[in-house]
Amino acid sequence: MNVGLGLPVTDPESLLDWARRADAGPFTTLGLLDRLVFDNPEPLVALAVLAGATSRVRVQTEVLLAPLRETALLAKQAATLDRLTGGRLVLGLGVGGREDDHLAAGTDIRTRGRRLDAQMAVLRRVWAGEPYGEGAGPIGPAPARPGGPEILFGGFKPAALRRVGRWGDGFLCAAAPSWAGPLFETVRTAWREHGRDGAPRMVAQINAALGPQDVIDEARRAMAVYYRFTEAADHMVAGMRTTPAEIREAIARFEDLGADEVMLYCHGRDPDQVGRFADIL
Numbered sequence: 001m002n003v004g005l006g007l008p009v010t011d012p013e014s015l016l017d018w019a020r021r022a023d024a025g026p027f028t029t030l031g032l033l034d035r036l037v038f039d040n041p042e043p044l045v046a047l048a049v050l051a052g053a054t055s056r057v058r059v060q061t062e063v064l065l066a067p068l069r070e071t072a073l074l075a076k077q078a079a080t081l082d083r084l085t086g087g088r089l090v091l092g093l094g095v096g097g098r099e100d101d102h103l104a105a106g107t108d109i110r111t112r113g114r115r116l117d118a119q120m121a122v123l124r125r126v127w128a129g130e131p132y133g134e135g136a137g138p139i140g141p142a143p144a145r146p147g148g149p150e151i152l153f154g155g156f157k158p159a160a161l162r163r164v165g166r167w168g169d170g171f172l173c174a175a176a177p178s179w180a181g182p183l184f185e186t187v188r189t190a191w192r193e194h195g196r197d198g199a200p201r202m203v204a205q206i207n208a209a210l211g212p213q214d215v216i217d218e219a220r221r222a223m224a225v226y227y228r229f230t231e232a233a234d235h236m237v238a239g240m241r242t243t244p245a246e247i248r249e250a251i252a253r254f255e256d257l258g259a260d261e262v263m264l265y266c267h268g269r270d271p272d273q274v275g276r277f278a279d280i281l
Contacts (some may be wrong), residue, residue: 004029005274006205006265008060009040010205010222014271016053016279021274026281029090030054031062031263035238037100038226046076051085051143056089062205062263063154063172065096067112071119072139075126079143087144092172092203094154096231106250113159119166121149152203158186165190170201170260177238180204201261204254207240208247208264210276216242217220219268226267240267244280 005022007015007030010055019030030050032043049058059081066074082089095112096102102109126132126139127148143149153163154172164171164187171187173180184202191200209219220237229235251262262275 001251001259002261003251004031004058004203004261004263004278005277006031006033008219008222008264008266008269009033009038010267011269012041012046013268015041015046015050017271018274019050019054019057021080021271025056025278026280027057027274028261029058029060029263031060031092031265033062033226034064034094034096035098035101035226036065036068036104037098044081046080047089048084051081051088051262058090059085060090060152060263061092062265063092063094063152065101066093066119067095067107067115068101071122072126072132074119075089076139076141077125078123078149079139082143082149083141085144085173087149089143089149089154091149092154093168109188117151117163117167118258119273120151120163124167126140135268149199152201154225156183161186163188164200165192165194165196168200170203172203172205173259174205177204177250177257180254181257184259202257203261204257204259204265205263206250206254207267208248208266209240209242209268210244210273210275210280211268213269215268215270215273216240218270219266222267223271246281247277 002216005027022161034043043061051059052132095116129138132139133135151168152170152172153168224233224237226234254262
């Protein structure tokens with residue numbers, strides 16, 4: 001089972017330390033979440049810096065809120081990062097469910113799903129080297145990976161899950177193992193219905209913290225702030241895995257469901273957690 005790390009966003013200056021430690025360890029991917037109206041670093045900019053400080057691990061948006069962004073510029077930014085990292089970019093995409101993010105971006109939250117589908121048609125066309133459209137030619141550079149960086153879609157609703165079969169390479173599952181199974185099956189069904197070869201790549205997410213009680217308490221506080229817009233913030237914080245046994249058990253359950261990779265999402269800032277996670281894998 002491949003294991004990656006979702007990086008905390010409350011202390012941007014520490015992320016280089018996290019990235020270098022992860023690159024020297026057993027981890028496969030570094031993930032970074034996205035918000036607009038929040039105190040977090042912009043993920044494509046931050047991951048470009050982290051990619052330059054590493055040589056092996058993939059860099060992944062988890063997830064980038066594509067409807068908040070202008071499509072042609074997003075195509076160019078993603079292709080540039082993919083090219084400069086030698087194909088290490090994984091573009092996790094979602095629609096964004098926070099009203100304030102869409103208000104600040106000037107986008108309509110009610111049409112965010114339709115906008116993402118329209119964006120995907122343009123992104124795939126641009127990354128294939130085709131002209132942007134009437135009156136506008138191709139937009140370079142070409143990505144390192146033919147057809148563009150690997151695309152994972154996050155989400156829970158049927159439309160989001162079906163999007164994997166139509167446009168994506170895999171699914172980024174932020175659900176607990178106890179209810180991830182039906183989501184995986186819906187994605188696999190959509191994949192087959194669209195006549196796709198092979199199988200979608202399944203990437204799961206576990207909120208985790210390891211260390212002294214103050215590290216765990218800080219992680220819980222940070223997670224509660226991030227998810228306070230939902231009615232389930234307390235439930236999500238309560239589900240954080242904070243012991244080696246809990247983390248190993250969650251990884252094993254996702255492995256049984258057919259996950260290809262598990263991201264340990266870290267809301268606590270202590271970079272010594274990288275070594276603690278490595279020790280239990």
